[in-house]
Amino acid sequence: MGVNHVKCECGHINPEGTVLCEACGKPIEKNQHIDGNENKKLLNMRYDGASRRSQTYNQSIVDKIWNFFSSVRNGVILIVIALVASGIGTIFPQEMYIPEEAVNRDPAVFYEDWYGIFGKIYYQLGLHNLYSSWWYMILIALIGVSLVICSIDRFVPLRRALKMQKPKRHYTFLSRQRLFSNSGNVSEEDKKKVVDRLKKKRYKITDENGYILAEKNRFSRWGPYVNHIGLIIVLLAALVRMSPIMFLDDYVWVREGEQKVLPSTDSEYFIENKKFTLETYDAEDEENEKFKDAIEQQGMIEKNYQTDAVIYKAKDKEIAGEEEELEKVKEGSLQMNKPMKFDGYTLYQSGYQENEFSDMTFGIYETDEEDGDSLGEVTIDTLKPDQEYETDSGFNVEVVQFYPEYEMKDGEPRSISKFPRNPAFVLEVTPPDSDESELSFVGIGKNIDATGENDYKLQIQDYNQRYVSGITVRKDYTIPFFIIGAAIFLIGVMQGMYWYHRRIWINPDEKGMLLAAHTNKNWYGIKKDIEYAIQDTDFQMVTDQEEEKEMEDDTREV
Amino acid sequence: MGSLIEVSRTALYIAFILYLVATLFFGATIKDKRTADMSKKGVAGTIGISVTILGFLAQLVYFITRWVAGGHAPVSNMFEFVTFLGMSLVLGFIILYFIYRLGVLGLFALPISMLIIAYASMFPTDISPLVPSLQSNWLYIHVTTVSLSQGILAISFVAGLIYLVRQVDQTVRNKKNVWLEIIMYLLIVSLGFVIVSSYFTATDYQATFEVPNGEDVSEVNFDMPAITGPKGGEMVSDGKMSPFFSTPDWFQGDGAPKKFNTLIWSFLIGTVIYGIIRLILRKRIAAKIQPLLHRVSPNLVDEVMYRSVTIGFPLFTLGGLIFASIWAQIAWDRFWGWDPKEVWALVTWFFYAAFLHLRLSRGWHGEKSAWLAVIGFAIIMFNIIVVNLVLAGLHSYA
Ligand code: HEM
Numbered sequence: 001m002g003v004n005h006v007k008c009e010c011g012h013i014n015p016e017g018t019v020l021c022e023a024c025g026k027p028i029e030k031n032q033h034i035d036g037n038e039n040k041k042l043l044n045m046r047y048d049g050a051s052r053r054s055q056t057y058n059q060s061i062v063d064k065i066w067n068f069f070s071s072v073r074n075g076v077i078l079i080v081i082a083l084v085a086s087g088i089g090t091i092f093p094q095e096m097y098i099p100e101e102a103v104n105r106d107p108a109v110f111y112e113d114w115y116g117i118f119g120k121i122y123y124q125l126g127l128h129n130l131y132s133s134w135w136y137m138i139l140i141a142l143i144g145v146s147l148v149i150c151s152i153d154r155f156v157p158l159r160r161a162l163k164m165q166k167p168k169r170h171y172t173f174l175s176r177q178r179l180f181s182n183s184g185n186v187s188e189e190d191k192k193k194v195v196d197r198l199k200k201k202r203y204k205i206t207d208e209n210g211y212i213l214a215e216k217n218r219f220s221r222w223g224p225y226v227n228h229i230g231l232i233i234v235l236l237a238a239l240v241r242m243s244p245i246m247f248l249d250d251y252v253w254v255r256e257g258e259q260k261v262l263p264s265t266d267s268e269y270f271i272e273n274k275k276f277t278l279e280t281y282d283a284e285d286e287e288n289e290k291f292k293d294a295i296e297q298q299g300m301i302e303k304n305y306q307t308d309a310v311i312y313k314a315k316d317k318e319i320a321g322e323e324e325e326l327e328k329v330k331e332g333s334l335q336m337n338k339p340m341k342f343d344g345y346t347l348y349q350s351g352y353q354e355n356e357f358s359d360m361t362f363g364i365y366e367t368d369e370e371d372g373d374s375l376g377e378v379t380i381d382t383l384k385p386d387q388e389y390e391t392d393s394g395f396n397v398e399v400v401q402f403y404p405e406y407e408m409k410d411g412e413p414r415s416i417s418k419f420p421r422n423p424a425f426v427l428e429v430t431p432p433d434s435d436e437s438e439l440s441f442v443g444i445g446k447n448i449d450a451t452g453e454n455d456y457k458l459q460i461q462d463y464n465q466r467y468v469s470g471i472t473v474r475k476d477y478t479i480p481f482f483i484i485g486a487a488i489f490l491i492g493v494m495q496g497m498y499w500y501h502r503r504i505w506i507n508p509d510e511k512g513m514l515l516a517a518h519t520n521k522n523w524y525g526i527k528k529d530i531e532y533a534i535q536d537t538d539f540q541m542v543t544d545q546e547e548e549k550e551m552e553d554d555t556r557e558v
Numbered sequence: 559m560g561s562l563i564e565v566s567r568t569a570l571y572i573a574f575i576l577y578l579v580a581t582l583f584f585g586a587t588i589k590d591k592r593t594a595d596m597s598k599k600g601v602a603g604t605i606g607i608s609v610t611i612l613g614f615l616a617q618l619v620y621f622i623t624r625w626v627a628g629g630h631a632p633v634s635n636m637f638e639f640v641t642f643l644g645m646s647l648v649l650g651f652i653i654l655y656f657i658y659r660l661g662v663l664g665l666f667a668l669p670i671s672m673l674i675i676a677y678a679s680m681f682p683t684d685i686s687p688l689v690p691s692l693q694s695n696w697l698y699i700h701v702t703t704v705s706l707s708q709g710i711l712a713i714s715f716v717a718g719l720i721y722l723v724r725q726v727d728q729t730v731r732n733k734k735n736v737w738l739e740i741i742m743y744l745l746i747v748s749l750g751f752v753i754v755s756s757y758f759t760a761t762d763y764q765a766t767f768e769v770p771n772g773e774d775v776s777e778v779n780f781d782m783p784a785i786t787g788p789k790g791g792e793m794v795s796d797g798k799m800s801p802f803f804s805t806p807d808w809f810q811g812d813g814a815p816k817k818f819n820t821l822i823w824s825f826l827i828g829t830v831i832y833g834i835i836r837l838i839l840r841k842r843i844a845a846k847i848q849p850l851l852h853r854v855s856p857n858l859v860d861e862v863m864y865r866s867v868t869i870g871f872p873l874f875t876l877g878g879l880i881f882a883s884i885w886a887q888i889a890w891d892r893f894w895g896w897d898p899k900e901v902w903a904l905v906t907w908f909f910y911a912a913f914l915h916l917r918l919s920r921g922w923h924g925e926k927s928a929w930l931a932v933i934g935f936a937i938i939m940f941n942i943i944v945v946n947l948v949l950a951g952l953h954s955y956a
Pocket residue numbers: 069070071072073074075076079143144146147150151154221224227228231493496497908911914915918919
């Protein structure tokens with residue numbers, strides 16, 4: 001570390017910025033301000049007075065950035081900002097959660113429509129897409145950076161200091177520990193007794209010329225660093241997820257009986273929807289007796305929906321344009337909570353629509369006759385209507401216009417979507433052996449004769465509806481990283497929280513037999529250990545110098 | 559089947575009564591002049607904890623019988639979930655009692671748990687069947703772990719509250735003791751909610767409004783007299799109180815006017831009760847309790863507060879984030895979707911992470927920590943009440 005080393009009176013050479021000598025613990029005069037030890041009775045033992053980069057250098061811009069991110073205070077501020085921002089994003093629904101029943105789901109309209117002026121501001125500030133906004137992502141990234149720098153800034157020196165430590169400690173170091181006692185003259189025997197008992201309590205003993213260090217659970221000090229590594233892995237996994245190689249996500253609607261290419265698979269895979277099933281809880285069923293009240297209150301409650309599907313793979317993709325040869329890969333059913341997996345892809349049952357028509361049958365009647373028989377019938381496939389139909393009786397019906405989801409807007413007929421949820425047709429009917437055709441407009445509950453002079457009218461005879469199954473297509477190679485990260489995080493948290501790093505020093509000094517102790521947490525526990533170790537010896541119980549101080553404060557208060 | 563549900567219901571009542579009895583015994587641990595050190599166990603404390611455990615067992619009977627009767631773990635609606643939270647809080651208390659033997663913890667923890675269970679009982683108690691997304695074992699694992707962790711984190715609030723009542727200066731009015739008193743007041747408001755709900759349910763109050771809804775008219779039933787009514791609503795029941803004003807427009811969501819009305823009632827009754835108590839005590843409530851806690855060691859209470867966070871935080875991470883993701887992955891096909899419940903789990907987690915950092919690295923012990931524990935509990939309650947009833951109602955879950 002260059003020229004600025006600090007040599008302690010014990011002979012140890014410490015790096016610049018050291019607060020307590022790494023070997024003997026004697027406070028290094030000029031650096032006491034760093035850990036706030038001046039005018040304090042007790043020493044700050046948080047990082048054993050080791051030299052931390054952030055506390056030592058503050059010149060270059062790199063130093064300044066490093067110092068900013070290694071401050072826990074700043075880290076906590078970042079966390080609190082993220083916390084508040086996250087909360088704000090739930091005031092109104094995010095864009096993806098705009099309710100189905102909203103009249104207009106265009107965010108530019110929806111927020112103002114539903115929430116008035118606040119909604120408008122919310123939208124204009126971009127809060128309707130908060131969690132994918134650049135500033136939110138930067139905020140999370142900053143927490144990540146802070147995590148890394150903060151950990152390095154402490155881990156490296158702390159590890160070094162704990163490695164360097166010697167059992168023989170300077171008097172100032174020992175007497176300024178929170179737990180300390182000076183027992184005067186104590187026999188070697190008593191000392192041995194105490195050491196043996198500490199051994200029994202699974203302390204590791206280092207004995208150097210009669211100076212004792214008893215230490216246990218040092219590994220727990222690494223807990224926070226381990227858990228932070230876990231968090232970093234999770235953040236990196238989230239980052240990698242943005243690449244399509246690691247993660248893809250698509251959605252497809254497949255009608256019963258339909259075969260479709262699975263999106264985002266390079267047209268390699270196809271899905272066929274054999275059958276869709278929707279089950280609801282039947283209040284009459286004896287088994288559901290206990291749910292009766294709830295069903296009555298809430299109306300229909302879904303029990304299961306599932307798609308029986310077959311997956312095919314295109315065998316040969318080389319000959320473009322030619323009918324592809326398909327090979328069956330998998331057959332089975334998809335249910336909510338029970339996805340289907342094949343070749344790295346996962347298919348999830350995500351939703352369904354039940355109001356689509358698959359076909360409609362029209363009958364042709366004479367306009368004047370009220371209850372006449374039908375003169376012929378045509379069945380039109382509402383997914384892909386033919387251009388022309390011919391009835392057995394020789395009527396020709398031509399599809400002039402097709403509105404899959406018909407709506408009248410500003411006096412003009414139009415279709416809101418391409419899905420046959422409310423099909424309507426303009427049909428041109430030509431009777432057998434005639435050249436004179438006439439136009440009719442027909443749909444659900446609509447039958448309009450444009451001229452009013454038609455000889456024939458069309459009426460819906462029959463129709464079939466079918467379910468459309470909504471299926472999510474997903475490939476995700478990032479999940480293992482999230483799992484590993486989460487596991488490491490939890491291990492680290494437990495490592496740091498459920499074990500305590502305890503150290504007890506026993507130093508025969510010219511002032512008497514000194515005993516001092518430090519733990520990072522749970523002082524009650526270490527006092528118990530000491531009480532146990534020194535029972536029926538001449539050792540004096542340590543005084544808790546912080547509690548003493550508190551009591552003084554307490555009496556002052558009264 | 560019917561009788562099993564009956565058993566379940568009775569067991570819950572018994573648990574409730576036992577918690578009440580146990581509270582009285584823990585109260586006696588304070589009065590007991592002979593035990594100078596509150597953390598040493600006395601007779602009253604031993605009886606108190608025994609009765610608490612009996613109550614917990616009774617509640618376990620409630621839980622198991624309801625599970626058998628319904629065919630699925632009873633954590634699937636508000637009543638079941640919140641009741642379970644009350645039970646977790648008691649469990650958290652029992653665990654920490656055996657670590658620290660701190661009787662005064664029961665004196666505060668049990669009434670809060672009772673308040674939570676009473677609150678739960680105000681929701682429909684029918685056993686409901688499960689919609690597809692809820693038919694997964696991961697749901698139970700997730701919900702029970704979250705609830706358990708929240709119960710244990712709530713103990714840190716209880717400890718924080720004890721710490722504040724014990725330590726905050728009550729000689730002259732200041733910002734701190736006013737805030738502390740607001741906490742007391744809010745606890746009484748939730749009692750007010752239980753009282754009004756029970757009263758109007760018992761008297762079977764019904765008032766019906768007709769509210770224009772687009773081109774249709776829909777009916778809205780109020781089960782409390784309407785102080786505030788739905789906008790444009792017309793009262794169709796005879797002889798019922800008409801609302802004084804209509805609920806503002808921007809109270810969106812399912813049944814917003816009704817919830818708002820209930821809120822007003824709770825505050826009204828809570829305020830009246832609080833006023834009466836103040837008249838009798840002639841002191842802030844916290845100031846009245848303070849001398850009783852004189853022999854409680856603040857250091858020990860602080861330790862309990864931290865210890866419960868160290869148990870609750872990893873458990874919350876596991877249940878609220880990890881198990882939740884696993885379930886979401888299986889049920890909704892994405893493990894994280896930024897829906898309000900998920901976001902608020904994250905907010906809670908961030909908050910307790912901040913709590914730990916401030917404590918470990920910035921030395922926020924004692925009073926500062928105690929205030930944080932109170933805020934943490936407020937966030938948890940916000941999760942359970944506001945997120946479930948207000949925010950989540952804004953969008954339909956898939
Ligand atoms: C959401 C993000 C974070 C989580 C969940 C987290 C979690 C934790 C946990 C559980 C501990 C152990 C606490 C204890 O044992 O009481 C810890 C310690 C610590 N964390 Fe974090 N942390 C996060 C972010 C950060 C950031 C941004 C920084 C840097 C500014 C940071 C710096 C530290 C430090 C310095 C310690 C103490 C290490 C020690 O003194 O032994 N953490 N963290």
